Amino acid sequence: MLKKLHIAVFIAFLSISTAYGQYSKQLLSLESKIESGNHEEVLKRLNTLDTSKFTLYNKALYLYLKAKCYDFRNSEDLAFKNFILSKKKFIAIDSIDRAMDINLDIAFLLYAQENSGNNYSKYINEYLNYAKNTNNNLKLARGYGNLAMLKIDEGKYSESKDYFHEALFYVKKTDNKNVESALNNNLANLYNEYLHQPDSALYYLKKDLLYVKDRGTLDDYYMNYLNQSSSYYYKKEYKTSIEYLKKADSLPINNYVVKSKQYLYENFQTNYDSLKDYKNAYKYALLVKKFADSANVIEQNIAINDIQTKYQTREKELENEVLKGKVKTNKALVYIVVGLLIASLIIGFLIVKNARRREHISKQEKLIEQQKLEKALKEYELSSIDLMLEGQEKERQRIANDLHDNLGSMLATLKINFEHLRLRKNELQEEENKLYDRTDELIEEAYQKVRRLAHAKNAGVFANEGLIPTIRKMAEKISIPGKLSIEVMAVGFNKRLENTIEIAIFRMVQELSTNIIKHSHATEASIQLTNHDENINIIIEDNGVGFPPAKTHTSDGMGLNTIRKKVEQLGGTFTIDSTPGKGTTIIIDLPI
Template identity: 60%
Template sequence: MAGRFYIYLFLLLLSCQYSSAQYSKQLLLAEDYFDKNMHYTALDMLEKMDVNKLSKADKAFRSYLLASGYTYVGHEDKAFEYYLKAKAQYKEADSIDKAMDINIDIAYLISAQDYNKNNYIKYIEEYQQYVTKQKDTIKIAKGYCNMAVWMLDNKENERSRDYYLKALKFAEEKNNIDLLARIYHNVAVVYNERLQKPDSALYYLKKDREIVNSSGTVDDLCSNYINVASSYHHKQDYDKAIEYLHLAESLPIQKYTLRTKQYIYEFLAGNYQMKGDIKNAYKYLVLNKQFADSLKSEEQNIAINDIQTKYKTKEKELENQLLRSDNETNRILIYTFTGLLAASLVIGFLVFKNAKRKEKILKQEKLIEQQKLEKALKEYELQSIDLMLEGQEKERQRIANDLHDNLGSMLATLKLNFENLKIRKNELREEENRLYQKTDELIEEAYQKVRRMAHAKNAGVFASEGLIPTLKKLAEKISIPGKLLIEVNAFGFDERLENKMEIAIFRMVQELSTNIIKHSGATEASVQLTNHDDNINIIIEDNGVGMDTNIIGKADGMGLDSIKKKTEQLGGTFTIDSKKGKGTTIIIDLPI
């Protein structure tokens, strides 16, 4: 538990921090508001800025500040959107270093979610590749640290440790004290909590403490003591663990006070329990519960305490008046006192109830923001796939044009020259005539092949023939006599579809047919397409060995996940019905 908490704190400390001296005064003022925890004031100021009047650098910094601000207030989907925008704008402003640094902010944002954790590795890898090329030693070390966090997330504990040790070499080379302390601390956590090697953990925690004692903070020292206690707990030396936890408890820490105290008391209770000291175990378990409650309802306690203070002040005033008043006045004051008491209790109850309601609303808002971030990530991924497919289509068309315009023309010229030689064939010997005849045949065959390839434009969908004839030709070409027969049946395709839709359907059927040949072991397969006017239904069946449908979305190696995502992007549905030994049926429905 401790290791997890402090590792994520470390990743936060590695996020981008830019020198802001070059930016406009208005942006610097917004940044100052963020530093003073005036987040909504800063966000409002940034949103109202006239972007058209900003320089490229100011536009990028504004997007970065908005992303940071929305992270503070829990709007992760907006934060993700502005981080991507800031990254693109810094590239446009030729600030590649800053654009690459934002990858770490994005990685931290995604890693803090309950879902999508695997999505942030690509941002760390992009950052790492860039800083490696730049030969920036400190940034390389930080990149390795973030890779280590990702490995720990995916339970690759040994690889996590190895990345921390790689980072350690670079940090030692530059003698970066702050970074060294963080790496010592986190590699110790890996040894403690994941590799069960407490002695190794103690070795690195000692190195961390030497730095912290000379240049660190009280909070850093508290963190060190907690993890030393964890090491002794794993060594079953519960007395030593308790000793270091009491040392941590005695420190006047400044950050995460309630959360840290809660953890210390929980850990103390556990160690006392392992010793068999039930009395102290119960004592610290109660303290842990109290701090947990304080952490959840700190705001409502402040409100209730305020009411109680006002009530006690009023009560004291009423007592003084009662001493100086006659009997009739006393009765009035008593009634007043009773009314105030009742009102205070009602207000206290309402404040408590309102705090509970706010807590519930905050949880719901957090879930909604998380869902928005998931949607943004998914849309970004689909856009990337679409751009990749579009690039492939353009490249295919370029190759077809080159074949037709360049190589085709050359072969045609060569053929004409050879025809001139044939005119003179009567002057040649019989053996040379045969050689010319053979050469003529080879040139003709090469020319026709190039011509066929050049005409196969529009990603395999022949412009003059359309989708259905092209699919039937595909089935005829890939069918293997005596081994595999693929049939194509189409209904309702009296008119051509939009070219983009025909290309998409052709690519899907082509990919799925290739999978049947490579993986299914089938002898028969059918492709049935039906045009229902408002949607197209595609059913692809084979009598092969079947598959495990749980592999979809887990790097299946068969392209099924890409087809599924492309189908969803087109607003359709993708369904697989397959059992081992009983063939496979794939159903795709696409709206028109």
């Protein structure tokens, strides 16, 4: 499943901005800058303000703006703390409408935490109850939209779809295109990730794109492209999916940059992995790790849990104060009990956290050691294959040189001597002449056989003729008229390859051709070689008796297992398709 982007689909946005006179113009100006994506600049300005003379209204808005800035920069722990404080301030000044809006910001923040276990449903339900009581269409749309997100988290996808449609019903009454856009994106995400209906998802995303083109921001384009990419991924149109990811990656977004990039690169990795483009998949896997480390998800979750625990504990303390306010002795007792309980919870939490952290570190260390061992064994195995192949190649060259230089020279000398005797054959008797003629023929035949064997064994033939001509000659020599026909087809070999690559390919083809002669009982075979886009594809087929693919060991030559490992060492793939009685097809793909 593709990684879904929580931070852009939750229906929460800046909603505090109102032109009431009780708010500072300076704060309202900073709020508008947050909406345009300048949250880093706004946070710096906020930190320089003197809040000691602020009214309660301005303090509430100040805390809210800080929370939004921290949220956009992925500092979720600080954002959560300031949202809670801001909500309390708005409640204190009887601005319940604004406090309820903050509920969605808090729910949104908690929902976005991976595996956090945070309970955000109570904030959504509180908001929705307020929307129903006030009969506010916009709030009902946002409330039902966020309730739909909650149902997704609970695995109730059909209910989620119904709530989304209910939310769309209310938002159409308001003509609020911003919320309608968020709902279309969320509904598309539901169809993509959980209902597995990518065509339905694309329908809502195309509708949303019309709004984005009309008045959307770069972040809106980013979200739409990312979700369209998910749709094409589930349609198995991976190249189209990657094109939309590239469009999204080209946009200079301002909000939630770290998490947005992390999820984007995870989707790149998944698509390239599906295309078996492991080079690019590995590239984006490294980028995912880089941005995941920046997000500090685990530390953020721990900090948020700590803050939420303290906030909930404080709420319970206040409730106890109200109930026990007139009994000082009991109140003191309650404080002591609560204090001990908090201390116990904190100690227990720290013990569990440290134990889990030690366990996690131990598992990571064992995994790293195992990976190092596997890597060392793999390198040793590949090194052994190289040494074996190098030894075979040297032995072939030594035998070829010995045949050509020593035995060949001796046979050549012997032939000259017999030529000399031939000149004197008139002096010999008739029977002796026949004997010399027969011996001369045998010497000529032996000399030609030694010469052919020397050239066949000597890899230096590539220096003169090249890979394809050598394979064609080999196929011509081992073909048996009337019994075995071997056809060679080559495409794209317009220039020579590196000599070591040519030798490696030739030895593989030579071994596989030898196996056809020895074991297949085939009457027809073909060797197809294609050089395209810096990749070489080799297909060797025969119409022989075939064999079970599991039985791939041979006792002589390179052997199929050795060929497979050599191909893997060169970064390629080796595939065998064989069924007893139906022939064999071997496919080798090599990068160059």
